[in-house]
Amino acid sequence: MADTKTKAKTPAKTSAKTGTTSRASGSGSKSGGDEKIVQPVVKSDGRVESFRDLATRIANGEQIVPPNLLTGIDRRHHVRSTLREDHQNRIEAQSHGARTKFEKLAKSRFSFFRGTQLLFYRDMVGADAHMPTVLALGDVHPENFGVMPNRDGVPIFSVNDFDEAIYAPFTWDMKRAAVGFWVAAQEEGDLSRKQRRKIVRAFVHGYLEAMEQYAAKETEKADAFRMDNSPKVIQRLFKEAWEERKDWLWDDYLKPSGKGFRADDELQPISSEIDTFQKAVNDLAKANKLDVPDRSPELKVKDVCVRHGQGTSSLGLPRYYVLLEGPSKNATDDIIVEFKKARRSALAGLTPPSDFDAGEKGERIAHGQQVQLAHGDVFFGAVKIGGESFMSRERAPFRDDIDLDELSKSTWRDYAHVCGQALAQAHALSDDLGQVDYDVEPSILAACKPRELFVEDLLHFTVETADRLKADHEAFIEDFERGAFDSIDMVYR
Structure with a gap:
């Protein structure tokens, strides 16, 4: 039997910059039957330069490892620096709202989840690039669905928060x-893991069932959940949310004379700014071609106030209520329009590259509402006030979201199912009223096959993310109690 010779393997060389390995290719020649192996030369200078480059990139704040893979003290520092960055202006201004928000985040894990979108989405950086793109809401959770007025002032149930809207894979909203x-x-x-799995499945099935309907019948522009056609769990919300405008105005907002906002711990009248906000209302009317003679014939601003303590993510950002005179002029049918300072979407720069652009700040938020809530609130828009971008919307007697602590085990599933349907309608409108230039519905349905695998993958993501959220929240509470958010990150030289 002839002798066999085994070719020696060249050692792997690791790149300090990329973490990848490669092997030198043997370029030896055969002489006298012997195979000569050319061994790679390890250049220490090359590794030194690689590590010098790595040190520079880390020192400059580059994220070398995806944040969701960080553990221990590195993860704690990431959470801390992300929250400092996200609230930099509020911390620097020593805003009372910033302290209030951090206190709220510390008390509840769900509030922490709601108020830390940037942290959540940095863990998803660049993910799901192969999935169909939609105009995503960016901050979908059980309390961002609710009852609100449509363009005719009629209450409907749908998605109701467009502050983070941006073009992204549909799975970002699903996750x-x-x-x-x-x-x-x-x-x-206080539901078990088994019950929570059923709730998540109900949400996904509601979404996919509605998407199948829109793919087959193309009714997404006409459909709406109203008092007459909603599931029982939503009908109850309509009934609980309903209140006569006169009672709502006088009980919650107006001073005894009815001529302006009252002063309390939530409302701070600033009547001296009426002219500033009259201009903002006029700009909104021009941009939206607003004409509502039966609701506010002159669009006359009667009073303005600062609204304190509202929201979770936006807590501490400037928010104003503007009182518009109604047709009767007796303070029984006045309208309140909210102006809230707009920010960059938490998803900006994190989503996979896209040719679709929703715009910036207030214009982006208005675009989200105009696409995702067909026939929605006519006061929804974007204006500049003092050179800053603000979004606007109407406050209504029946604008309300569900009380989650009142849901039973079965109604949790029912509610999740109808929320899935509402989100599907918002996404389906991306190619009707938005910029997406291909048929969204069949693309999403194809991307979700096999369906059971898609659902189980989503459940695995959910459990893994929720476990990480728990650890992040515990670390945040400890850091907050030690004063970690009294100042922003500084670079010392």
Whole structure:
């Protein structure tokens, strides 16, 4: 038997910059039957330069490892620096709202989830690039669905928060929603993991069933959940949300004379700014071609106030209520329009590259509402006030979201199912009223096959993310108690 010779393997060389390995290719020649192996030369200078480059990149703040893979003290520092960055202006201004928000985040894991979108989405950086793109809401969770007025002032149920809207893979909204339902069902409903799995499945099935309907019948522009056609769990919300405008105005907002906002711990009248906000209302009317003679014929601003303590993510950002005179001029049918300072979407720069652009700040938020809520609130828009971008919307007597702690085990599933349907309608409108230039519905349905695998993958993501959220929240509480958010990150030389 002839002798066999085994070719020696060249050692692997590791790149300090990329973490990849490669092997030198043997370029030896055969002489006298012997194979000569050319061994690679290890250059220490090359590794020194690689590590010098790595040190520079880390020192400059580059994220070398995806944040969701960080553990221990590195993860704690990431959470801390992300929250400092996200609230930099509020911390620097020593805003009372910033302290209030951090206190709120510390008390509840669901509030922490709601108020830390940037942290959530940095863990998803660049993910799901192969999935169909939609105009995503960016912050889907059980309390961002609700009852609100449509363009005719009629109450409808749908998605109701467009502050983070941006073009992104549809799965980004699905994942955010699934984790939101999981965390809320545990904290607000005290439900078991088995029950929470059923709730997440109900949400996904509601979404896919509605998407199948829109793919077949193309009714997404006409459909709406109203008092007459909603499931029982939503009909109850309509009934609980309903209130006569006169009672709502006088009980919650107006001073005894009815001529302006009252002063309390939530409302701070600033009547001296009426002219500033009259201009903002006029700009909104021009941009939206607003003409509502039966609701506010002159669009006359009667009073303005600062609204304190509202929201979770936006807590501490400037928010104003503007009182518009109604047709009767007796303070029984006045309108309140909210102006809230707009920010960059938490998803900006994190989503896979896309040719679709929703715009910036207030214009982006208005674009989200105009696409995702067909026939929605006519006062929804974007204006500049003092050179800053603000979004606007109407406050209404029946604008309300569900009380999660009142849901039973079965109604949690019912509610998740109808929320999935509402989100599907918002996504389906991306190619009708938005910029997406291909048929969204069949693309999403194809991307979700095999369906059971898609659902189980989403559940695995949900559980893994919720477990990481728990650890992040515990670390945040400790850091907050030690004063970690009294100042921003500084670079010392």
